[in-house]
Amino acid sequence: MPELPWIFTRLDLRALVDILSVALIFYWLLWVAQGTRAAQLIRGLVILLGAVIGAANLFQLVALNWLLSVTLPALIVAIPIVFQPELRRALERLGHTGAWLRSPLSTSNQEAELSHAIEEITRASAQLARLRYGALIVIERETGLQDYADRGIPLDATLTRQLLINVFFPNSPLHDGAVIVRGNRIIAAGCVLPLSDNVAIESQLGTRHRAGIGITEESDAVAVIVSEETGQISVAANGRLYRNLDPERLRRILRSLLRLERQATGMRLRERARQRPRLAEGGQGEQVAEDSARTPTQVG
Structure with missing residues (x-):
């Protein structure tokens, strides 16, 4: 608890951007893995690592702590291999920028x-x-x-x-x-x-x-x-x-x-937006014509 004020003193705009960037990366990875077999693998990996690290720290197991310190860096290589299909699909989604460059025709x-x-x-x-x-x-x-x-x-x-x-x-x-x-x-x-x-x-x-x-x-x-x-x-x-x-x-x-469906809905909304001024102008013209037609009758 005494460290909390010190943490807030170091929390500036750069640190907030840094934390937000890391959070967005993890959120994107979890969103990509949602609904696939990677979700079960991630859940199992987190449970296994949490149990092993917790037991090693709780009972002060020196050999197990050494084994974890040696094997954890290997996960940097193992994770891309295990989650290769999901990572490839995530990168493909990220690279789908062709639609931005297409002409309307x-x-x-x-x-x-x-x-x-x-x-x-x-x-x-x-x-x-x-x-x-x-x-x-x-x-x-x-x-x-x-x-x-x-x-x-x-x-x-x-x-x-x-x-x-x-x-x-x-x-x-x-x-x-x-x-x-x-x-x-x-x-x-x-x-x-x-x-x-x-x-x-x-x-x-x-x-x-x-x-x-x-x-x-x-x-x-x-x-x-x-x-x-x-x-x-x-x-x-x-x-x-x-x-x-x-x-x-x-x-x-x-x-x-x-x-x-989304594109068709957008086109319909844009078409209605273009037609509204015309309808309003037409409505005003009709109202003026009706008033001018009724005026002689009312006067007479």
């Missing part, structure tokens, strides 16, 4: 392509669910999926629901793999994706769902999964699975994840 073209792709994927998923055809459709975003596309069969075809249904027709050569979509084109089919080894995934989910979750853990892609056994539609994003979706909910989730 290219942005509008991409929005039109994504809207068309979402509509075709939604209709295809609804029909695949009715027919009980298993499907895995991966929508590429900022992180490139060319490595996975090279492992499949290149198509480079316009995205249509008829083509998707034909690809996932049972016993067809490509129905077991994943389809990768870039913009409004199918770049490859029959692609092999990494499987998620998250222990929190329910045991009744099969390989198709684990592959859909796995690709969203490795990248920022969005995966649409149709179960062959139940016909249920699911969406995987950021390592999480949204299940039991109907076509309308699927459409809304895809538009939200691909940020089309």
Whole structure:
């Protein structure tokens, strides 16, 4: 307690910025790890280190304290290795600055392509669910999926629901793999994706769902999964699975994840803001015309 006044005397603007920077870094790392297997690893690591350090200091264990002083620096090397997928995804998110540099024309073209792709994927998923055809459709975003596309069969075809249904027709050569979509084109089919080894995934989910979750853990892609056994539609994003979706909910989730709903809402609000002055001017003109029309009648 006597040290508290001394601490406050050293607390200046530079120290506050320093503390805030460290806090933001730790907050960002924990936010990235939230909902992934890294959360369990971090929790287990903190519990283990806390128990070992507490026991070593409480019982004055000299050998254990020496072992901790020697091994703790090795964590600086071990942590990037253990949390490599999460750190890579965090750096990819940090590097997604391409949207800031796009021109309005290219942005509008991409929005039109994504809207068309979402509509075709939604209709295809609804029909695949009715027919009980298993499907895995991966929508590429900022992180490139060319490595996975090279492992499949290149198509480079316009995205249509008829083509998707034909690809996932049972016993067809490509129905077991994943389809990768870039913009409004199918770049490859029959692609092999990494499987998620998250222990929190329910045991009744099969390989198709684990592959859909796995690709969203490795990248920022969005995966649409149709179960062959139940016909249920699911969406995987950021390592999480949204299940039991109907076509309308699927459409809304895809538009939200691909940020089309937010952009469309902003465009509607901007359009209303532009129209308000015109409506106000038109309303005043109509009111003046009505007054001028009524004046002779009232005078007479």
